Amino acid sequence: MENKQTPLGYVSFSVFAWIVGLLIFFPIFWMVLTSFKSELEAISIPPSFISFDWTLENYVEVQERSNYFKFAMNSVILAVGSTLVGLVFAVTCAWAMAFNPTKRTKDALLWMLSTKMMPPVGVLVPIYLLFRDWGLLDTRFGLIMVLFLMNLPIMVWMLYTYFKEIPTDILEAARMDGATLPKEIIFVLLPMAVPGIASTMLLNIILAWNEAFWTLNLTTSDAAPLTAFIASYSSPEGLFWAKLSAASTLAVAPILVIGWFSQKQLVRGLTFGAVK
């Protein structure tokens, strides 16, 4: 299939590929474009592509009328909070599994993976009731715990595959030189593990940010993140497309950027190291 050697072949294949790519990207492009239109122009037929009055009023209105900022803060707190809590647990666990493996390590890893296979509806009822009884419904703390636990297997797995790649000779050398365990972790292991930890954090932030089962079912207003905020547009009043687009653009923009930066590491994290 290396038959695109001629310049003409290269150009025409590039054109073809770009058309396909732009078609796939089109819904996002259209959403961003619509967010700069007035509500009337947003529903006009034929649709206007460039020749409309570009406006920022939707962005202003989304903030003023529905307090977008509160939901965005919740999203940030939930995503970052669950990632940081997860990191504390996952780094120690993955470190132990990678460098002090036991006979059971493999079983433990696979068992962790299997918890990820559990469909959330299987535990929706008890979690909902426990949250209700413990007063955790619609609290950030409760959701951080849920998101942290939901993604913990992925974090452990991803860190494990990264830690496995760190040469153990170096650790042994450090031990010979009398490095204690905390020193070994802080001065030897962590610097080498930073790229892996960073991409694990990014993947976890993406997953937590976009999580839309627990966030929709366990929140009403106080702890509701952007997923729930956008969902409130499913039963709107009056014209709302431009405002929906503005709110959506703001909701996906940060994660799109993070996602683009971590696309390669994503494969490893989402396939539990099965595809690298």
Added chain:
Amino acid sequence: MSTRASTLTGRIMSAPSIIVLFLWMAVPLGMTIYFSFLRYNLLSPGMEEWIGTLNYEFFLTDPAFFASLANTLLLVGSVLIITVVGGILLGLMLDQPIFGRGILRLLVIAPFFIMPTVNALVWKNLLMDPVSGMFAWIASLFGLPAIDWFTNAPLTSIIIMVSWQWLPFAVLILLTALQSLDRDQKEAAQMDGAGPVSIFFYITLPHLSRAITVVVLIETIFLLTVFAEIFVTTGGGPGLATTNIAFLVYTQALLQFDVGGASAGGIVAVVLANIVAIFLIRLIGKNLDN
């Protein structure tokens, strides 16, 4: 390396994660199983009683169960076919020399990062609306009548939205696998006069088989529990047309407050997911040995 002391440290350090995960999964699951044998409705508190397998009998003989099971299978199956076939084609495309390939790849994988509620509402309104949507306008250019997607083809609409979201996942993984394909092997086959089609079927596809399996298994696990897209667009309707198992359990639990029935449904969903999970875990376990 694994002295007794280091083994002990290893156990102590991995214990917290294992314990919290165990509590998170085993305790609620145990409760779900227990509830599934009770008559338990939130509207009549204090009336809980043991009714054996009655909830399962009701759930499994409910026409809604068969409708939602059929919807679930249709949704999972269609999205799998679309994303795997599309993923292979797009993967092959992006593996070629293309002007601005890096940027093009970013565009293609972008849908994966869009949160499900945004995905659903943008498609439902901006694109699929029968009056002002983009598709209606495109149809009118060709003199065709607009399709009222969510009235006439609700499940198809959901399938399209979910496929759009998961296509990039398949592309990313299959592209990664394609890039590890041995170029020499392909060149040798070309020297021997193999055409692009036979190279694809005899070299590329076998090489991709593992990655395809991974895509199928992981997507299945997520697709079995599609929820937000249905929640914000159709609410499971019209009728039961877009209700999948996950959504059915949700309506029983949080809309009808039937804890017992919903728990039985939840356990059925767990069993279904586990059938897939067993294969995936075996596959990944094998990989761990290498």
